[in-house]
Amino acid sequence: MSQPLMRRRATAVSPAGARPAGAPALTAAPRDYTYDGTFEGLLTVLFTVYDWRAAPNSIQPAATAQAGLFAQPAHRETDEAQAARVWDGLLRTMDAEARARLYHVFLSEDAERELLIFRYVDLALRAGRDIAENYVEATVRRVQRLAQQMFREKHRMEAFVRFEKTRDGLFHATVEPDYDVLPLIAAHFTKRYADQRWLIYDRRRRYGLYYDLTRTDVVQFEEAGAPAHATGAVAATVLDEREPLFQVLWQAYFDHVNIPERRNLKLHRRHMPLRYWKYLSEKQPRAQPFQPIQNKRPPGAAGALAGPAAGPE
Template identity: 40%
Template sequence: MASLALQRYHFDGSMSGLLCCVFRAFQFKQFYVELCHQGLSQSHLFEDFIDVPSDEAKAQRVWDALKQKVSASALRQLYFAYLSESIDAHQHLFHYCIYVFRQQSQVEKDYSHPSVLAIAQWAKKVGREKHRMEAFVRFKKTAEGLFLSLIQPDFNVLPLIQPHFKRRYQDQRWLIYDEKRHYGLYYDLQEIHEVSLCAKEIDAHIAIGSSQHFVVALDAEEMLYDQLWKDYFSSINIQARQNIKLHVQYVPKRYWRYLNEKTI
């Protein structure tokens, strides 16, 4: 018999850990569960909780079972929602999985269920951020030939934008570094590697500020092209016809740091 008492699960915040929470819920018939993990929720400091360790084998069993119950599109939505890093989204992910496994029919389009609707909404938000990063990320070429870019996306979209930049810049070494999450993607002309830099390394390579400025020496042509683009943008910009409200609607201010024409 399923337990009706509220259980509190604490996990490590990973996708594997979240799936292990689903595994445990069915193992002990505990479906009334509140999730928390360090960094996104502090409720575990004040309430009794069950620590759910991450186990790749258990997580894989849950994921394989999901593949049998929902479409590839629904799985993609689940992953996008997870990358939101929101404890609210993670809670809905848990309830979504429980709902899927406890029903005989497909439920991924049952938007009357709050978690099915929430996952679709979270996935849309993350997908929108993915497309904006693909559109607005700009690189600066260093004297060593490495193309660098700093980003601070609202959600953890680096795993999602990786294929786009690998296809588009196959002949260049580049590094896209997420300042907020302290890791980046480095492409060496062959493979993409996930890299993490300590504070000293970041200070030595990248000046973190309101815009993209790099401590390493920029390539001479990069500085020339940067100035040429600013001059071109200034020359075609008609002050009398500016519509700042419309401009901000299409290019929110938080993305201006990526655009050369918006930096001094």
Template identity: 75%
Template sequence: MSRSLSPTRRAATPAAESSIRSRPGAPLLTSPALDYAYDGSFEGLLSVLFSIYDRKAAPNTIQPIGAVQGGLFVQPVEVDTNEATAARVWDGLLRYMDQEARTRLFHAFLSEQPDREMLIFRYADLAMRSGRDISENYTDDNVRRVQRLAQQMYREKHRMEAFVRFEKTTDGLFHATIDPDFDVLPLIAPHFTKRYADQRWLIFDKRRRYGLYYDLTRTDVVEFETSAPQRSTAVSATVLDEREPLFKLLWQSYFDHVNIPERKNMKLHRRHIPLRYWRYLSEKQPREQRFEPIRNKRPVQPGGPALGEAAAEGE
């Protein structure tokens, strides 16, 4: 399965964006319905959408090749991924929906829902046949589901951008391992590329066995092939920078000292930082050193001088 950081390699042209005003009708699907199979990539799914209207045959199912369950009398049509065709379909969708609605289809694909392919087809087909914007037609179940999945993807993207913590290795690489509910790596790539442009980093999704690698020039998708499943993907202590435990201790100490125990509200805290994200956060790990409050501040006596005045008198 090929992966990319964007749904197509070329951006939509201004002509495609302006053509939303002209809405040619979609071809009628008059041929017998077929089962379609593709390589599992988003470009592959866009190629399937092109094949559906080229053959004028609606889909019974659309499945990745590895998940196809063929029968004795039913053989799926395997559609090869064609990047030029995929880009053509991606641009063509702007005739029937705006850019934000089109992006939600990509987010629905990254959600990894079992029926995501058919959901995207039904949404696109409805948009092409409606002759109007359907993004707010919440009476339709497909529109509601795409909108809901897009919202879930946005929340997961935002939390990953906030909660990812890096560890520095001996060769200067900053490494982070994540396990998000959805495939959000393509969505968080721009954020980390911009924010950490001066250091090499790798973010690895252990559930999907691929990651993002930034080499100070560009961010690429990297995949890891293993013959046997691994129980842990944590970085070995032998390859971590010798100062990494100190960085962790300093961060925990900073967190402890800025915390205000009297304002502790764990219910609100868990709402903003759900428990499943705590494994990424250094401040949520067991303390290697007991917390001691700061003792270098003298209390101010009632009617006495302020701290700044007291310091000046001491000098």
């Protein structure tokens, strides 16, 4: 996956209120568009739509595009300058938070994400103002719902990632999120684990984030070059010799902070869905059975330790 991490650009935001509408009438015959599958490529397609004044019948990644019987789709190569103009120009009709939601919708991998983003942008351009709270529009509701799902998945990934230390000092974690959230969690892990090398690998999408103590990059692995990463597992021979101990200690901590009397599996699974359990150390079979800490004094022990009560003089 060649998609880069999205970088926000510093752009002055217009004062609140109505903004000048800038969408020309789409008077040409509708077209089918294809692009390279990157967010910048999609922004280039949006630029082309208004440059050609031809609304999209469809917008599809070229690798998976289904061509029509009588017309070939118009393929647009990514143009960084055009993509930047569109990305910065969106702030004329929406605030930075609403614009970020469009990027989140793209990462959601929804089957209609490209047309959904186009419809939202077109509505905003023709309204000349922020439409984020215009829930009468089905497009706005759909964008908001996908953005909420992305935020929830991002939050879970930040909470549920579990690292394993390898012999060369690399901390490795495998994840399999429902949505493509790695670009959204990069800043969190870069800031939180700035003093150690780490790799977070998305098994479903076959790419990862690698931090080398100076920067975080998107990395890919060849099919035959890294069989361990391709399966999402790390061979025991490459793990640090203390890693099993670390896992036992973490499992012991998890067991001892648990309160059996307040056990609520339904609530537990709501906050920690089953699909994450296979990558959580605390959910793996115990190497040794759990034994409660024997540090509670028997009834009356406190009085016995205090000694005999002082009598009257």
